[in-house]
Amino acid sequence: MAYDHKEIEKKAREKWSGLDLYHSDLTDDTRELYYLLVEFPYPSGDLHIGHWYAFAVTDIYARLLRMRGKNVLFPIGFDAFGLPAENAAIKHGVNPKEWTYENMARMREQLATMGSSFDWSKEVVTCEPSYYQWTQWLFTKLFEHNLAERRLAAVKWCPKDQTVLANEQVVDGACERCGTSVEEKHLTQWFLKITSYAERLLTGLDTLSWREEIKDAQRAWIGKSEGAKLKFSLQFTGGSEQEELQTVSSNLQAVEVFTTRPDTVFGATYVVLAPEHPLVLSLMKKVLNKKDVKKYVSATAKKTERERSENKEKTGVKMEGVSAINPATKEEIPIYVADYVLGSYGTGAVMAVPAHDERDFEFAKKFNLPILETEFADWNTIAEIGGVKTTQYRIRDWLVSRQRYWGCPIPIVYDPEGKPHAIPAEHLPWLLPTDVDFKPTGKAPLASSKELQERVTKIFGEGWTPEYDTLDTFVDSSWYFLRYFDSKNAHNFSNAELMKKWLPINRYSGGSEHTTMHLLYARFFIKVLYDLALVPVDEPFTERFNRGIIMGPDGAKMSKSKGNVVNPDEFVLKYGADAVRIYLAFIGPYNEPRSYPWSLEGVASMRKFLDRVSRLVEKADSKAVSDSLNQAFARTSQKISEDGNRFKFNTSVAALMILVNELEALETVPKSALTQLVIMLAPFAPHLAEHLWEKLGEEGSVHQQLWPVASIITASENEVVVQVNGKRRGSITLTVNGSESDALTAAQVIPAVVAALAGKEPKRVVYVPGKIINLVV
């Protein structure tokens, strides 16, 4: 008979909360400590199948670890600030806070129904003042140490979300959230100086046992190139004003370029400036074809990033009346403005070497510029002509200002001169005002708050003004895993003693979309806090696993428009949470970011398996467990332990199935064997295991039991396969240290071997003890 999942699941959960089973005492270091972290969810409303995959499968590992006697920290919280709440607020006329808190309440319940073993006593919620007080405090630390800076810069702007974005949030020239093509704007914004940590973010990767593809993606994002900066002096060949102007502007003497190939400087036959290079503007008064240059520059400015990179056909315009001197050849060479050079990388100017660079070659062909095969310069020569070794990084500083409402207020005020000051700790949390109109207009919603201005005036005086922008939510999530140690602490962001005991985090499980966002930001944050002696480690995550994605039953990515969205609740209702959990574990390896189609029959079959286990328990007898059965259990328990360490739960489930198949073949099963089986089932199907535990008359909770570690008896004899010319012809049983001649003697009497040898003597014998003997004729 099938078990009643609704009833037993409810009952099991009540039992667990009664026993307070999943509360971990962080001060208890008599057991080995293990910090298992999974990315906390955004409170979007309903738990979708992706959440199940993220939390239910990681939960299996948390349970395995506890059963192995470890003190496991497995916490959860909500990444609760962010745009969707605000958009929902605008759409439905509700308050973003209400929307968020309602969703969190629902999600807490749903997370419980999955049988998860999170320690809720340590929950963090990033939109609560008791949390964001410390986000703000950390921001002021960065500000004090000159790692948070307000400056004018070319920034990415999402016209739909009406806010600026960090580079990491622009994917293929479009807003990562809404897919709208981003525009470039020049705005004064807050940046965190992640570029100062570029080298350490890079070298730190070498110390981590992460999968190569995750590290490589970060390396590519950081994008280190080594080369040199070189100065090309400017020369003016234009009109009569030349002399006068040259004396006036001393900054117009040279243009600096960055190149990874300074050795090719002899072949530099022209110089290219990016259209946004500041020199373009300052040279304008000397350029003879001002109109053409201006036209080109403004045409480029109108293009979105995507449009600019889509058109690979080289364009540009020569600056007439100005030229540069190649420092190596002393030749006078032309200067072009062309959009194939980017203002945001290097010095925004390049020396063009058409003989060595494909892009320069194309441009030179189009504009009939000389292509010079050259001699190469050595470093002495490069140094003589003023070359300076330089390392460039592709990564940009992290833009954290957002012109939106539902975020952590930036803890800054401006004095009457407009100079920014950190808000002193005693005024934190710097509360998010509520008297605002949060419709996005491109202006920060906080600017509409009377209360905020009054607060500033009251505390700081007349003429002082608040910062109106809020922080990127990725700032909130860059340190949340530190707060779990002491989430209620009103005096400190975390607990120094516990951080020392528990950091770094043993394993962090999450989605691959965060490889070059959250994962990079969090590493940066921890390095900064380490330098400020606020945390004891400078890498937060020892191991990282990116999980895969669950696709629709048709194998395509789930989407409402395709109508292939799977709702986990349906399946939980029909088959129970345990069946859904075990199905997600079985679907494929969890240690690689592959994608797996959801199979309706697959979930049903897992329920059948669980029913079989539950029927098996009816067959209990009081006999002793046979040696061979003991061995089967030992193999299974060892296999599951090993697979768990690698996050390969698919083969763990298979091992359980094999064991169950074996037990089913018996008339009756020793009760103690069933007890062991139920213990091993517990991490995968926690509710059913609890139910069967009681049914077997056992005391306490199955989740308080230790993982069975029977040792596998090494056999004294093993089977050795006999091959003739690499083909299996039979097998022999030999003692473990049987010699080659023993093996050969035994092999040569097997009829099939005799037949295959056909009277010939083996030319060669390959003997691998315990495995194989191959006779080659």
Added chain:
RNA sequence: GCCGGGGUGGCGAAAUUGGUUAGACGCACAGGACUUAAAAUCCUGCGAGGGCUUAAAAACCUCAUGUGGGUUCGAUUCCCACCCCCGGCACCA
């Protein structure tokens, strides 16, 4: 284009310090038992081809881990070349 990871039955996948018969475990499918019937459950089969015929079965044989080569007594595993898929980066000088 560059970097990384992959390509195994109808499907999800097992097995790689080279070693037994590739495809564990499960899904789907087919046949059977039980049942008045169905559901549920249980049993059997299930890479391809040959053997093979009127039909069925077995022994046995050949081929088969993207394609083509190579190394080796032995290759899904190692090497070379190519094709395809996924992810990252990309006019980054």
